Amino acid sequence: MQLPYYMWYEAAHAMLGPARALADSTRIFCNNPINPLSKTPVGRSLAAACELFERTTRRYGKPVFGLDTALVGGERVAVIERVVWERPFCNLIHFDRALGEMRERQPKLLIVAPMSGHYATLLRGTVETFLPTHEVFITDWVDARTVPMSEGDFDLDDYIDYVISMLHLLGPDVHVMAVCQPAVPVIAAIARMEAEGDPKTPLSMTLMGGPIDTRVSRTQVNLLAERRGIDWFRRNCIFKVPLPNAGFMRDVYPGFLQLSGFMAMNIDRHLEAHGEMFKHLVEGDGDSAEKHRDFYDEYLAVMDLTAEFYLQTVDTVFVRHALPKGEMMHREFPVDLTAIKRCGLMTVEGEKDDISGVGQTEAAHKLCPNIPDELRAHWVQPKVGHYGVFNGSRFRAEIAPRIADFIQNCEQRFRRSGADRSEGAVLPFKSKRATTAAE
Template identity: 65%
Template sequence: MLYHIYEMNHAAVAPFRAAAEMGLWALRHPLNPFAETVAGKTLAAALDVFETTTRRYGKPAFGLHETEIGGKPVPVVEKTVWERPFCKLIHFEREPSALKNVAPQPKLLIVAPLSGHYATLLRGTVEAMLPYCEVYITDWIDARKVPVTEGSFDLDDYIDYVIDMCRLLGPDVHLLAVCQPSVPVFAAVAAMHDIDDPCVPLSMTLMGGPIDTRESPTEVNRLATERGTEWYERNVVMTVPWPHPGVMRRVYPGFVQLSGFMAMNLDRHIDAHWNYFDHMVEGDGDSAEKHREFYDEYLSVMDMTEEFYLQTVDEVFVKHSLPKGEFVHRGRPVRPEAITRTALMTVEGEKDDISGVGQTRAAHKLCTNLPASMKTHWEQPGVGHYGVFNGSRWKNEIAPRVREFIAAHGSRPAKS
């Protein structure tokens, strides 16, 4: 019912939002003498804040049309190379003619989180790796846009998707999982080793992921443990309303996830919008543009299927199945000890309030048969969850270490 109320509220506000857009156009028109007055700027800023806070944000674009290799610009084109109902695999193809004199570079599959935001949240992650790797990324589909006739999608399906993409890209691929996918990526690699799959990845880098949420539990972890899966099923899972293509599909709505994230730091978001208002009145276009860029991404959210969301909560945050050795994929136990030929790197942020320090590093303890020479860990000082994969610390301190790790494990170790 809440989803229907949300949709009705959005529809009810639409005329006022349209009026605000018209008012903005008039107030900012260069021929309007009122535009440069304090009163005009104040009214325009108020209308802008109203429009941006009531808008429905669609999926952003990656916008990565060029990279730089060897000091020269290289055009980049996005191409979909694999597709299923709930995911597309995007290849950031660099202009082949510009790579003629460049040594072969590693193939990198970035597995984006399916946790409310679109894969474009990793724009900075992709951008930092593009000059050095052949980059692919999972582009998860908003569940409210997938008709119920396409069937369900759960954690087992997620793992199957990762395995299928590894087989598509071949045995020379490296994996990089950001946050939520650390668990299914780790499980997929273990499952591939267990059946001696020839396409097991050369390496996997897990960043800020909930491998073992018993380590340094955060508020998010504590809530899941205290409430249990049944509470989430009763209170946050809803039915997609008409007119979305996924009408009647049961989902965890993105707007509910976003509300939870914003509530964790509500004062900071309110202050940010007040500052945005002041910047526009003062004519500080650069600061206002930075605000818009951040919130255009942050407020763009997607729905997750009920079965995937609840299974993830239950297995990862309530039962702790993976570190306890109780995780199962398609009826088969997932055995981390089977991993012997995929190098492992874990990355954590010192101030991460979503995946606490030690939760990702726990993967090393599970890989009991992986040689120490194939294990690496890095804890980045001074960064929170998003700083692990975006921003200056990622670009200047973390990404070079990840690239060094990938380069060091560019060949397959011999079978024991």
């Protein structure tokens, strides 16, 4: 648990402040239209170099969703973000659409964003895609370095408790979508609810690119965790938050460390992208440069994770494979996936996913044998990696419609059945089942 390393990072960032300010001033000077230098290749190259230096050395703050409107039923309506549930480490945001007389019931969708270094705004495109047809809620996880020590710890068990609490708030007619990391705590939360006969069990869950069984199609992320072991991560990845942050002295897995790991996996791609941006700036291709800015403004904005959550997740999911082995516990209770009977299950994977390999998420189907086949669906999206599972053109055109169809079928059939969910009754239905790419 080292304090100095995080302090050195903070100190280095502060020391680069004057250089960043000088670079930004030079960029503005070189881009000024009344400056003759701005019309020359030398001036444009200097401005481009200064912008890249400033952007690669700054700290990126938490982005905003910026979803002010949505197209619902062919009409553009206002959207207001409202926090409807609040805890020290998470807020639940409701995207409230001003539907007025158009208001009619649409499926409630709880999107559980990953707590893996990036903010929930990484799923902006996911939210935007479902806003026209669903009442959308999303988990907005809080940066651990901003949470005072007086608020206590937060681990994987607390994460599962948070999910259950949110499901109780939203009621039994909600659908859950877990993107990447939360696939494990979400399915564990539902298993615990089912085991207790909880009437607030959701109608369906959609798991997207999640590490349900990391023994399948091992990726470099999985192999690293198995090879190093949990003690290595405790010694080398956990640091104390320095001043002047509100979470001073809290043990965390720093966001900048997570980001460096992600970038190292595809360093050639990132270097090429920044080289392309330099070229676009010199050539005056503002649209292409802006796309680069938009992506990296989001990608480089990172948050710290509590040490206890990070270590428990690594140990449970990647080192011991406790969930697929049937050994995972939620506090003193076993997580028994065979208890899930009333909740529909859809899994989505990306053909080129190098973080959660193909088959890791699909494994949930074998682990939940008591869900009727009519309440299942699986889809492998060709030609997309991890990010493309929940964002981008293929997500909007091919993945999201299948999820919406699955949710709608669950809605209709459960309501027609008139089933008493408190007793676990369910009426099977014939869904428009998605198929894998191979099929």
